[in-house]
Amino acid sequence: MEKRKLIILGSVIVIGLLLIGGVTVFEGSNISGPEMVNNKAGSNKNDLEKKIENFKKDNFQPELYSTLLMEINSSKDQGLIESSSAIYLTEELNNVYKNHVFNKADYFLNQGNGDKNTVLTYLSSLEKATGKDAKIDFYKTQIPKYDYYVNSFPGKVTSFTNGNPASFSTEKYNSLKREAENMPGLDNQYKSKGKFTSIKSSAVSKLNSYKNKFEEYDRERRLNSIDVEFE
Known part of the structure; x- marks a missing residue:
């Protein structure tokens, strides 16, 4: 009899624990869900x-x-x-x-x-x-070069070639001509465009014309010098 009571009591306790656990899980799910x-x-x-x-x-x-x-x-x-x-x-x-x-x-x-x-x-x-980015670096170098050859370089050539033939500098002429022909620093994809080939052509033409004026001036100067010697 005692043994039977203990079995019944144990069953009740187990069932109670299961019910409490179920309620706890249910309440927990109701809290976490929302x-x-x-x-x-x-x-x-x-x-x-x-x-x-x-x-x-x-x-x-x-x-x-x-x-x-x-x-x-x-x-x-x-x-x-x-x-x-x-x-x-x-x-x-x-x-x-x-x-x-x-x-x-x-x-x-x-x-x-x-x-x-x-x-x-x-x-x-x-x-x-x-x-840092290679493409950013590329643009940061190309944009100033582009701007220089479009807006500054032609002015440098004009300033030089508008000078008196007597002040012609072979060194300056060669430097500007190399720069016009090569456009150092400017990427090939840009210097091959019509805008830059036109700038190059115009610059070289002005430089050569100025050089021709100097050579003509120099010939006349030499001839005049010879004439003076024979007088």
Whole structure:
């Protein structure tokens, strides 16, 4: 009889423990479920992705990059997005930013439109944001060279060739002619364009014309010198 009571009592205890455990699990699931849903519902990852996509399509606004980057970091700090999502979104944003800046640089180098200093500022800002990049370095060297051969070099040639033949310098002539023919520092993809072949042709023509004037002047000077000797 005693043994039977003990068996019944043990069964009751086991059943009670199972019921308590079941209630605890049920309550726990009721707590964690809404919290998980609320966390997902509060995420703004999709909104950030849409903003980055719009940044890609819109006209380039450099200040928008900084705004979006701050928003991504702020969202991560507030727990609205995971760190992995923040890294992904930042990489996407940087790629869009790069494409915008590189397009500006390409447009300047191929069309000659735009302000040199503005484009160089874009490149420097991009480098500061994303780090060293061979393509950034390429554009940062080519844009000043492009600007020099288009806007400064022809003036140097004109200034030299407009001088008095008596002040002709063979050394200066050779230096400018080499520069016109080779355009050192400017990439072949640009110097082969019609704009630069025209600059080269014009510069060489002016230099040779000036040299011819000097040679004519020098011949006359020599002849006059001989005439004086025979007088």
